[in-house]
Amino acid sequence: MSTRFWEATAGRAFAGRLATGSDLVEEIERYCAEQGITAAQVTVVGAVRRACYAYYEQHDRRYRELESREHHEIAGFVGNVSLRDDRPFLHAHATFADAAGATVGGHLLRGTEVFAAEVMIRELGGVSLVRLHDEETGLTLW
Amino acid sequence: MSTRFWEATAGRAFAGRLATGSDLVEEIERYCAEQGITAAQVTVVGAVRRACYAYYEQHDRRYRELESREHHEIAGFVGNVSLRDDRPFLHAHATFADAAGATVGGHLLRGTEVFAAEVMIRELGGVSLVRLHDEETGLTLW
Amino acid sequence: MSTRFWEATAGRAFAGRLATGSDLVEEIERYCAEQGITAAQVTVVGAVRRACYAYYEQHDRRYRELESREHHEIAGFVGNVSLRDDRPFLHAHATFADAAGATVGGHLLRGTEVFAAEVMIRELGGVSLVRLHDEETGLTLW
Numbered sequence: 501m502s503t504r505f506w507e508a509t510a511g512r513a514f515a516g517r518l519a520t521g522s523d524l525v526e527e528i529e530r531y532c533a534e535q536g537i538t539a540a541q542v543t544v545v546g547a548v549r550r551a552c553y554a555y556y557e558q559h560d561r562r563y564r565e566l567e568s569r570e571h572h573e574i575a576g577f578v579g580n581v582s583l584r585d586d587r588p589f590l591h592a593h594a595t596f597a598d599a600a601g602a603t604v605g606g607h608l609l610r611g612t613e614v615f616a617a618e619v620m621i622r623e624l625g626g627v628s629l630v631r632l633h634d635e636e637t638g639l640t641l642w
Numbered sequence: 643m644s645t646r647f648w649e650a651t652a653g654r655a656f657a658g659r660l661a662t663g664s665d666l667v668e669e670i671e672r673y674c675a676e677q678g679i680t681a682a683q684v685t686v687v688g689a690v691r692r693a694c695y696a697y698y699e700q701h702d703r704r705y706r707e708l709e710s711r712e713h714h715e716i717a718g719f720v721g722n723v724s725l726r727d728d729r730p731f732l733h734a735h736a737t738f739a740d741a742a743g744a745t746v747g748g749h750l751l752r753g754t755e756v757f758a759a760e761v762m763i764r765e766l767g768g769v770s771l772v773r774l775h776d777e778e779t780g781l782t783l784w
Numbered sequence: 785m786s787t788r789f790w791e792a793t794a795g796r797a798f799a800g801r802l803a804t805g806s807d808l809v810e811e812i813e814r815y816c817a818e819q820g821i822t823a824a825q826v827t828v829v830g831a832v833r834r835a836c837y838a839y840y841e842q843h844d845r846r847y848r849e850l851e852s853r854e855h856h857e858i859a860g861f862v863g864n865v866s867l868r869d870d871r872p873f874l875h876a877h878a879t880f881a882d883a884a885g886a887t888v889g890g891h892l893l894r895g896t897e898v899f900a901a902e903v904m905i906r907e908l909g910g911v912s913l914v915r916l917h918d919e920e921t922g923l924t925l926w
Contacts (some may be wrong), residue, residue, distance in 0.1 A: 505800030505819075505903075513766055515722070516647030516679065527645055528709045534856050535647075541827060541904050543683065545720050545733055547698055547749075551915065555883045556831055558855045566885045568876055571700045571813035575737040575747030576718025576860025576879050578829050580799075580902055591902065593829050595737050595859040595879050595887060599697045601746035603737060605859030607831075612821055615700055616673050616779050617693050618722055619647075620683050620766075624797055624904075632783065637900050655908055657823065657864070658789030662920050669787055677789075685825060687862050687877055689840055689891075713842045717879040718860025721831030737860050737879050741839045743850045743888035745879060755840055758921050760864055760875065761789075762825050762908070 501634060508539065511623025515575075518617040524548065525590050525610045528619060532581050532588035539624040542579035542590060546617035548572050551596045553606035561638030565587065566606060572596035575603055581621070582629035582642045589631060643776060646706060650681065653765025660759040664744045667732050670761060674723050674730035684721035684727040684732060688759030690714050693738045695748035701726075705782030713757065714738035717745055723763070724771035724784045731773060751769065785918060785925075791825065795907025799841040808832065809874050809894045812903060816865050816872035825907040826863035826874060830901035832856050835880045837890035845922030855899065856880035859887055865905070866913035866926045873915060896923060 514535070518527045528542060540615050554563040579592030594612075595605035629642040656677070660669045670684060684689050696705040721734030736754075737747035771784040798819070802811045834920060835856050836846040863876030878896075879889035913926040 501801070501803060503800065503803045503806060503815065505798050505815055505905075508799055510652055510794055510796040510797055513650040513652055514647050515650055515766055515769055515771060515784075516645065517643070517783055518915075519643060519645045523647060525834075526892055531645065531647055541906075543720050545737050546733055547700070547721055549700065553881075553885060554900075555701055555881065557883070558831070558833065568885075571698075571901065573697055573735055573748045574720070575735050577720045578827050578858070578861045580829055580904060591829055593857055593859050593881075595745070595747060595881070597695075597697065597737070597747040599699070599706060601695060601697065601710075601886045603747050603879070604744045605879060605881040606857045606876060606885050607886050615698075615907075616776075616783060618784070619648075620722060621647075622683075622764075624799055627799055629799060634900075639900055641801055641900060642902065652794055654793040656789050657792055657908055657911055657913060657923055657926075658787065659785070661785060661787045664787060673787065673789055685862050687875055688866055689842070691842065713840075715839055715860070715877055716889045717877050719862045735890060737887070739837075739839065739877075739879070739889040741841070741848060741851075743837060743839065743890050745887045745889050757840075758923055758925060759917075760926065762864060763789075764825075764906075772893055 506627045508624035509626040511625035514621040516619050518614045522614045524612040528590050539629045540581040541622045543620050544577045546574050548616040549613040549615050552609040552611035554627050555606050584631040648769045650766035651768040654765035656763040658761050660756045664756045666754040670732050675701040680725050681771045682723040683764045685762050686719045688716050691755040691757050694751040694753035696749050726773040790911045792908035793910040798905040800903050802898045806898045808896040811873050816822035819920035820865050822839040823913045824865040824907045827904050828861045830858050830897040833897040833899050839890050869917040
């Protein structure tokens with residue numbers, strides 16, 4: 501697929517914190533569903549009790565799932581919200597740092613458990629970002 | 643504490659660069675205090691002469707401080723501004739990369755010395771993000 | 785140079801995805817040039833087929849170029865757009881994660897090849913961020 505861009509309007513802005521013990525991905529998606537947020541940028545400053553993330557095997561076209569049960573600081577985070585199967589879907593990548601400062605990272609998965617998470621959501625208005633299967637990559641992209 | 647979100651209005655936006663040799667955390671907080679910025683998102687593209695960061699021991703409820711006197715690129719950064727003890731407080735996590743590209747990261751501390759830092763601050767209006775002691779985590783959260 | 789900040793207005797917002805096989809830096813710059821975007825914040829969620837990045841030798845005042853031909857997830861990304869030689873210039877730093885979750889990072893270079901990249905651009909209006917040679921660091925800064 502070729503490069504495509506959509507111009508959006510500035511939507512609503514939200515700041516929040518997630519409950520300790522909640523699922524980082526599900527809790528953000530739940531809040532977006534509740535508020536009707538279907539396109540947004542998301543950032544998180546926080547720490548987790550368990551990190552679940554993945555690497556996409558570009559040739560084999562499948563995610564290799566990774567997990568670390570150690571406690572980690574979230575040392576980097578980029579995320580967006582779009583629609584997948586008619587529901588708000590969080591696509592985020594993160595870097596996690598351990599007690600020695602060593603880092604691992606990848607595509608953020610469900611199962612990542614919040615210790616503390618300060619979340620900011622910047623909605624994009626006037627656009628419809630809908631995830632569909634992409635032949636070229638095997639991914640579900642907008 | 644349960645998940646809580648606040649809706650904000652779009653506030654002011656600022657772009658700046660920090661003086662070489664300044665303290666990354668203090669310089670951003672100083673500017674926010676000067677401008678009366680009490681809630682914001684902050685991102686930084688830059689490099690440091692010394693990286694000071696920390697890992698929060700979730701069981702022991704104390705920060706383990708880490709430091710690297712090497713020069714580093716800032717390879718990831720997520721940050722927010724809120725009020726702590728009535729002053730703008732920067733809560734940021736960062737990833738630092740060394741000459742071989744190897745990365746470390748964690749909770750950004752005072753003492754991190756700027757080589758070059760391009761900073762963008764997006765204020766959130768209409769919200770009051772005040773840090774208070776949180777029993778469950780031992781942290782000071784909004 | 786001392787710390788300097790400019791206040792900006794909220795500009796346009798764009799969400800897009802880049803063609804598989806395109807150059808991550810060039811494709812974003814090309815779109816900014818096409819749209820007349822000269823000051824902006826940029827974030828990317830995605831993966832690359834090849835990562836090209838650099839570490840700035842602060843004493844020697846030159847970039848040491850690094851490259852990894854492995855496929856990587858982009859696990860952290862901070863970026864801004866400003867004017868350099870009258871053209872939109874992307875200054876971004878990124879963290880890349882491999883199949884084991886291991887991360888490397890630095891100053892993003894041309895040559896980084898997109899596998900999939902979801903890009904969000906938040907324009908800053910009313911400011912002119914122009915890159916000029918900075919004596920103190922040897923860098924081209926705004």
